Amino acid sequence: MAHTNPTPTKKKEESFFDKIGTLTSKKKTKEVNELVQEGKDAIECRSNLSNLTIDPEGYKLEENEERSMVDPSSREDYKVKELMNILLGWINDELADQRIIVKDVEEDLFDGQILQKLIEKLANIKIQVPEVTQSEIGQKHKLRIVLDVLNNEIFQIDPANHDELHWSVDSIHSKNLAAILHLLVALARFFHAPIRLPDNVAVTVLVVQKCGKALNTRKVKVEITSSHEDMGARIGHVRDAFDTLLDHAPEKLNLVKKTLISFVNKHLIKVNLEVTDLEKQFHDGFYLILLMGLLEGYFVSLGSIHQTATTFEEKVRYSVFLKDSSTSRLNLHD
Template identity: 40%
Template structure:
């Protein structure tokens, strides 16, 4: 698979090199933070609080942290922080100059941290490898755990979660998957919102068809002026074309034909269309639940309904005011 289209498709950080199949052995996975996740206000706020906390703790030692990603990987600052928090002395080199000695020092520090936190190495959301390779998510998981254990009154932002992209090397090439990673828990008095479609498919599957009919009626009303119609909600949105045209109609977007494939002929082109559609919906605040573009391409009914319901719930009142469509839902 050519890495450049995949790079554009996933909008990975420019400073991160996208692996080609030869660099990522088959069966292995690699995790990336896309730019929109890095710029998430709550994500940035969490890093700011942790940096200020570390700097306050290590002020007497004249140690200043500016970047969690760049300053924590070699074990030096982590060693000073842990010894300060746990009031103990670790038998490690004070200054580790080579990569091997830095990795060795980091291993000793993390072993002591895991023991203090009573976390098994296999259960920890961090490792010597991930911290040493400047994995920001692993570093944040580690620091949040230290703060919760040693200074539980530290006011960390609640319910911090970011979208993460997983690249996996398979026999057919590189495969991408998106998911939400939770960094801090919800506040005790606020439960995370339930997903309406998880509840619908689980508790009232007999009502799914009625919901589909209502949304299809709404969609066809909006696509009528383009001479298009939808008969099968599960399959006709898989290539992203009708979805993009529908978004354009409802949100007033003009999409140049160079920006998407009007007649996609491969799964990669379909994935491009759907990813573009999801990015547009996210920018408009119409995605209340993280959705993988692969699920739409693979004709997952629940994911397709989630996408369309965002448009339906925003525009149905306006549609009803314009004219009463056939099969108007209650």
């Protein structure tokens, strides 16, 4: 009696699974090759960005209107990366008590929400703005309020000169890296941030302009920082011994603070006042006005000043008075 040999069936089964394995292997190899090619295409696309043919229909530009974007290659510049990392660290340090973490200056700052928090913290003020909104119109409205406070009341820039600023509502909201970096650098310098900004940072900007039915493109090098001395002069700040200290020996800052507190208390004790925290107790100008009166020998009437300046206007009035070094008597009444 003939017996059926099971070996061929087993061989067929093995052959079938072998084929499945081969097909799977080929599919994975194909996927890997496609992924590698996609990466190569992306790199070539980025490196040849300036040679791309730009379709005018894709841009809603008026005649002669310009639009700009930062060349992606600038983001890979080591100085630009260093500047962004330093600014991110500074912002996160300032907003740590509010549990706010900023990871990307373009994606996290464009809508004005975090900019508002940062400016409020630095200037110790409260900006009256609408609640969080997801609409573009609402975001731009909020951003405009924040920038108006910054430009007009803090930086005190003449509105007639706003066109000369390196930032605007549209440029910040469109996530223009050059505009955002300019704004953050100006804030850091104005409020004497305890950081050292790298010198001579620049980005390449691609500018697109509509001329008839065509779009013309050109590259412009935009300077973000130059030397520390030049940057200080731009916002009316002359570098002094404290800037040198922050640049070269920031670890000694606490020792300097203790020395200043001892000096201040030596005089304020005459009016039964004591200072333990320079930042918190000197931020509104009250203690500083009293100290100046004691040092210069003029009488300060407590009825003439707000013992705790709460509004932005009150703090500005104190600042204006304190900047006038030739003032010999106090007159803060309207």
